Amino acid sequence: MTEATPTNGSDEYRPPICDIDSLTPKALTFVISLVGLTGNASVIWFLGFRMHRNAFYTYILNLAVADFLYLCFHMVNVLKEVISVISTIHSPTYGIITSGKIIFYIAGLSMLGAISTERCLSVMWPIWYHCHRPRHTSAVICTLLWALSLVLGILEAVFCLYFYITEGLCKIVEFTIAAWLVLLFVVLSVSSLALLGRMLRGSQKKLLNRLFVTIMLTVLVFLSSGLPFCVYFFLYYWINNSYHVFYCLFLVSSVLSCVNSSANPIIYFFVGSYRQRVQRWNLKLVLKQALQDTPWEGEIGGSLSQGTLEMSGSRVEQG
Known part of the structure; x- marks a missing residue:
């Protein structure tokens, strides 16, 4: 009884929103995910079936697919938690949902890093990019990134969730995932800063176009909303702390990742x-x-010809 008193006392001061049965973060996650699913489904429909794809369109399409599936797993997780609160039915799907979210989070970050890197290459070395870039590079890179994300997610599920054998194997897998996420963050940051620095130069202000603004805003949103989930992933597996502290951090990072x-x-x-x-x-x-x-200066009254709407990547790769 004397040992249980401090634990119970500390639970009383836990913020209500961090309670495991709180419906507020679950409802917020559900609403945000529903909006995101609608938007990403529209992007997938137009880029996948209504528009002729080129180099950057392929990356954007795969990024939308990763975000769509990531939000799907979040909604399934919310529904599962709500059902578990109002019912005693137990569903052994925690490992599948967790692995799915990890797979598609890694895939989305990988696609974003590839978009920023290829755009940086097209700006820094335009002659090589337009003349010597191999065909179907975007499709090959996206396939490799999807394969790597699946392998990392499956290994994490096998060694850390379903068939936990030794702590050493789980730590190796988690270290590999953390190292890959850190590498993607470094690549994303370096390529974005290089693009920004090149654009801010007086002779390169013509690089300010809609594609540049789209990429920069996407990177900025990730740094403010998507990065906290990566930080939580690292802290949870490598730093021992209170369960409730990590659960609050998980709720915040989960909602932000949906954003x-x-x-x-x-x-x-x-x-x-x-x-x-x-x-x-x-x-x-x-x-x-x-x-x-x-x-931006080339736009007149919002009426653009088909040629100006196509990105320079269409001269490099078709499909």
């Missing part, structure tokens, strides 16, 4: 419709304008 996965379609709509006089709400046209690689 990150839901924000990209909103960014596309904002950038694509800015300073444009569109007669009707044409989502396909707005998406094209958000990903175009022409300077």
Whole structure:
């Protein structure tokens, strides 16, 4: 009884929103995920079936797929937790949901790093990029990134969730995932800073176009909303602390990661419709304008020809 008193006393001062049965963060996650699913589904529909894909379109499509599936697992997790609160039914799906979220979080960050890196290469070395870049590079890179994300997620599920044998194997897997996430963060930061520095140079201000703004806003949203989940992942497996502290951190990072996965379609709509006089709400046209690689000054009255709407990547890779 004397040992249980401090624990119970500390639980009384835990913030109500951090309680495991609190429905507030679950409802917020559900609403944000629902909005994000609608937006990412629209992007997948237009880029996958209604528009001719090129180098950057392929990356954006795969990023939308990763965000869509990540939000799907979040919604399933919320529904599972709500059912567990109001019912005593036990469903052994925790490992599947956790592994799925890890897989698609890694895939989304990997696609974002690839987008920023390839855009940086196209700006820093434009001649090589347009003349010597291999065909179908985007498709090959996306396939490799999906395969790596699946392998890391499956290994994490096997050695840390379902078939836990030794702590050493689990730590190796977690260290590999953490190292890959850190590497992606470094690549994303370096390439984004290089793009920003090149654009701020007086002779390179013409690089300020809708594609540049779209990429920079996407990176900025990730650093503010998606990065906390990566920090939580590292702290949870490598630093011993109170369970309730980590649960509060998990709730905050989980909601922010949903914001990150839901924000990209909103960014596309904002950038694509800015300073444009569109007669009707044409989502396909707005998406094209958000990903175009022409300077802001080249736009006249919001009426753009098909040639100016296509990115320079279409000269490098078809499909």
